[in-house]
Amino acid sequence: MATVTLPAPLRALAGGNREIPLAGLTVLRALQSVGREYPRLRRHLLTRWGGLRPLWVVFLDGRRLRFPALRRLSPAAHLQLVPSPRGGNWLISYSDFITLLFVFFVVLYSMAATNTAKLKTVVENLARAVAGLKSLEVVSPSISLGGALDKGDPVPIIIAELPPRPPETVDMLTDMAAQLREAGVSGDVSLQANVESTLVAFNDKLLFKPGTAEFEPSAVEALQTMLEFLQNSEKEVRVIGHTDSSATDPAQFATNWELSGARAVTIVRWFVDMGSIQPKRLVAVAQAEFRPLFPNDTEEHMKKNRRSEIIVINPVEKKATMSVGAVGSIEKIPELP
Known part of the structure; x- marks a missing residue:
C-alpha cells in the first residue's frame, strides 16, 4: 500500500505516526485523504482550496517531483515530504551554478593541458577511417600553452556552433x-x-x-x-x-x-x-x-x-521608439522637453 513519511514537525499532528498509508490515485488526492483523516494536519499540508501548499518539496520513491499534484501513485509508492528551502528553490539554482562553475574550470584546465600533436593524429586517423570524410583542422599544433612554453600569439580553438538549448x-x-x-x-x-x-x-x-x-x-x-x-x-x-x-x-x-x-x-x-x-x-x-x-x-x-x-x-529589451519618415529614411521621434 502507498505510504507517506511525514517530517518531524508534523508527526505530532498525526498522532505521532511517522508513516501514514495513502488512499488516492494521485499525489494530491492521497494527501487530501490524509487531511480528512487528520484535520489538524490538513491546514499545514493543504490550502483552503484543497491544493498542496508550496511549503513542501515532494519526493516519490526517492525522486523529487517538479509537479507533484497530478502524479499518479502505484500501489507500492512511497512519498516523502521535505520542507522547502527558506526563500524558495534558490538552493537548487545555486547548486547548479556551482556545478557549472566547476565544469568551466575543468574545461579550462583540460584545454591548457591538451597534447595537440596527439589530438591532431587522432583526427587524421578518423578522417582516413571514414570514407568520404573531409579533412578538418580541428586544432592547430601551434596552440600556445600560456605563453611561457611557446612563441608567437596563441591560436584559438574554433568549435562549431552548437544548437541553442531550449529555454x-x-x-x-x-x-x-x-x-x-x-x-x-x-x-x-x-x-x-x-x-x-x-x-x-x-x-x-x-x-x-x-x-x-x-x-x-x-x-x-x-x-x-x-x-x-x-x-x-x-x-x-x-x-x-x-x-x-x-x-x-x-x-x-x-x-x-x-x-x-x-x-x-x-x-x-x-x-x-x-x-x-x-x-x-x-x-x-x-x-x-x-x-x-x-x-x-x-x-x-x-x-x-x-x-x-x-x-x-517574457521580459524583452526596450528599444528606442522609431518613426518612418520619407521613403528610405528612418528618424527618431524627438523627446519632449
Missing part, C-alpha cells in the same frame, strides 16, 4: 503537458511558447460551471499544476477570460463582459489566496466574445471559444 520555459511546459496527460485532461488544455510569452489555455468546462464563475471540482488539480509552474518565476502573468456569443443569465451577469471578467478575477484571486504569487504580478482581463478562435457558428466552435488563458510574459 527553461519549454522544459517546464513539457513536464506540465506530461502531468496533464496523466490526469486525462490534456484535451482541455493547450500549451504554446514563443520568445515573447508562454500561453496556457484551459477550456472552461474544465474550470467553471456553465454560465457561472464558480470552479468545477477539476479546476483545483488543473490550476495546481499551473501554480507550481508560476511560483518559481517573477514574470508578469495575465489571466484572460473568453466566452462565446451566447447570452448570459441577466440575474447573474448583464453581459459576457461581466462573465469573462469574473472568471479571470476568480483565477487571479485563487492564485493570490494560495500565497505564493505576488499580486502585483497578476493582471485580470475580460475579452467577452470578441476574441474568438473560431466563428461562433457551431456548438463545437463555441465550445472551443469558451476558454481561460494564462499568459506568462
Whole structure:
C-alpha cells in the first residue's frame, strides 16, 4: 500500500505516526485523504482550496517531483515530504551554478593541458577511417600553452556552433503537458511558447460551471499544476477570460463582459489566496466574445471559444521608439522637453 513519511514537525499532528498509508490515485488526492483523516494536519499540508501548499518539496520513491499534484501513485509508492528551502528553490539554482562553475574550470584546465600533436593524429586517423570524410583542422599544433612554453600569439580553438538549448520555459511546459496527460485532461488544455510569452489555455468546462464563475471540482488539480509552474518565476502573468456569443443569465451577469471578467478575477484571486504569487504580478482581463478562435457558428466552435488563458510574459529589451519618415529614411521621434 502507498505510504507517506511525514517530517518531524508534523508527526505530532498525526498522532505521532511517522508513516501514514495513502488512499488516492494521485499525489494530491492521497494527501487530501490524509487531511480528512487528520484535520489538524490538513491546514499545514493543504490550502483552503484543497491544493498542496508550496511549503513542501515532494519526493516519490526517492525522486523529487517538479509537479507533484497530478502524479499518479502505484500501489507500492512511497512519498516523502521535505520542507522547502527558506526563500524558495534558490538552493537548487545555486547548486547548479556551482556545478557549472566547476565544469568551466575543468574545461579550462583540460584545454591548457591538451597534447595537440596527439589530438591532431587522432583526427587524421578518423578522417582516413571514414570514407568520404573531409579533412578538418580541428586544432592547430601551434596552440600556445600560456605563453611561457611557446612563441608567437596563441591560436584559438574554433568549435562549431552548437544548437541553442531550449529555454527553461519549454522544459517546464513539457513536464506540465506530461502531468496533464496523466490526469486525462490534456484535451482541455493547450500549451504554446514563443520568445515573447508562454500561453496556457484551459477550456472552461474544465474550470467553471456553465454560465457561472464558480470552479468545477477539476479546476483545483488543473490550476495546481499551473501554480507550481508560476511560483518559481517573477514574470508578469495575465489571466484572460473568453466566452462565446451566447447570452448570459441577466440575474447573474448583464453581459459576457461581466462573465469573462469574473472568471479571470476568480483565477487571479485563487492564485493570490494560495500565497505564493505576488499580486502585483497578476493582471485580470475580460475579452467577452470578441476574441474568438473560431466563428461562433457551431456548438463545437463555441465550445472551443469558451476558454481561460494564462499568459506568462517574457521580459524583452526596450528599444528606442522609431518613426518612418520619407521613403528610405528612418528618424527618431524627438523627446519632449
